[in-house]
Amino acid sequence: MSAPVIASRNPATGELLKTFEPHTRAEVKARLKRATTAFEHHRRASFAERSDLMARVAGILETEKASLARTMTLEMGKPLRAAVQEVEKCAATCRYYADRAAGFLADEPASSPVGRAVIKYQPLGPILAVMPWNFPFWQVFRFAAPALMAGNVGLLKHASNVPQCALAIEQVFARAGFAEGVFQTLLIGSGGVAELIADSRVAAVTLTGSVVAGSSVAAAAGRHIKKSVLELGGSDPFIVMPSADLERAVSTAVQARTINNGQSCIAAKRFIVHQEIAPRFTQLFVERMAALKVGDPLLETTDIGPLATEEVLQGLVDQVDRTVRLGAKVLLGGKRLPRPGWFFPPTVLADIPPGSPAFNDELFGPVAALFVVPNLEQAIQMANDTPFGLGSCLWSHDTREQDYFIEHIQAGLAFVNSMVASDPRLPFGGVKQSGYGRELGCHGIREFVNIKSVVVN
DSSP states (O other): OOOOOOEEETTTTOOOOEEEEEOOOHHEEEEEEEEHHHHHHTTTTHHHHHHHHHHHHHHHHHHHHHHHHHHHHHHHHHHHHHHHHHHHHHHHHHHHHHHHHHHSOOEEEOOOOEEEEEEEEEEEEEEEEEESSTTTTTHHHHHHHHHHHTTTTOOOEETTTOOOHHHHHHHHHHTTTTHHHHHHHOOOOGHHHHHHHHHHTTEEEEEEHHHHHHHHHHHHHHTTTTTEEEEEEEEEEEEOOOTOOOHHHHHHHHEEEEEEGOOOTTTTEEEEEEETTTTHHHHHHHHHHHHHBBBTTTTTTTBOOOSSSSHHHHHHHHHHHHHHHHHHTTEESSOOOOOSSSSOEEEEEEEETTTTTTHHHHOOOSSEEEEEEEHHHHHHHHSSSSSSOOOOOOOOHHHHHHHHHHHHHHSSSOOOOOOOOOOTOOOOOOOOEEESOOHHHHHHHHHTTTHHHHHHH
């Protein structure tokens, strides 16, 4: 029985854009062979050579950002201006690692009673990247830029609903001058991932995606004693205290909940507000969520586009419906929009009961959950009452509250008076079921290297 075709659909209309035949097992093995051969050359290239190639990648992204962004928008529905910004961020990250990789991975002198000692950072080999659809360029480049600059080669298994993005990224690296096999896209379904991890030529694996997918990949990597890095879901808290700049907090809250049509693991999802300011915050928040324009993501006037797939939409509808049936109050939205495409309106829920999806789970779409608390201690307790621990933020100008939040929040990212965001200069990742390992910064480039201790007597 042949594998099903890989389909690219426009989520704003449901229209089929293009189909692709999956790579056969023989084609995948041929690409693995090319990756192994390419690694033997690429690992020996100097940092200067790799830097020149990565800078060329950045140049292509900057020059062609409009067309690449349009591909992204047509394939997964993000507003076009956000897609342009995503490509620009990828280019900046390529330049960041092109400039700094040599310093991050330079030999480090060390002490030893036996003799001269040094710590070396050396590449591992072909790295498999299993990537999601929500940031189809950014998720890939934040892996690829540091991995390739470290001397590894990349194998991309992208989400099956963004094949055009996956192939476009492969072409960008090829056109920049990277040798054949240094970065390759594998058009396969998720069922082929375990077999890839088992292949002796794959040195390690990184995944961004759901907890279920992360658990599966971690188990496969563990069976074969291979390094893995996981960036999984998040149910990020957005805590607002009375000392906050309320206007700024509300404006940021709207942006933080609806970024990427609400489909971001670090989007704020639970808004935990002190009872003293809760009525005013709620009024302003609902008003500004209601003012957002839902529509064609190719239009500059659109704030919220469609969800990426019908499956994502149906999942969100089910979560909201179950939460409301259990007693939550709908302050805004709450129902799928009656129009072609996979649209869900900005939605605000309050009085959310424990045990409901909006209380316990990650909602992937423009749905905000409001909670009211009497003090910061209970806010932190509620914020930590989740299986996730990715991003978090506090809005307060009280330094004691800031210190308490930073010390006690269970998250890989803690932002004060600003929106949680990924930045190539800072390590990115979570705790608990949000995953392990780090991307970005100097920590990210060291995830997929052999940290070798050398002693010469």
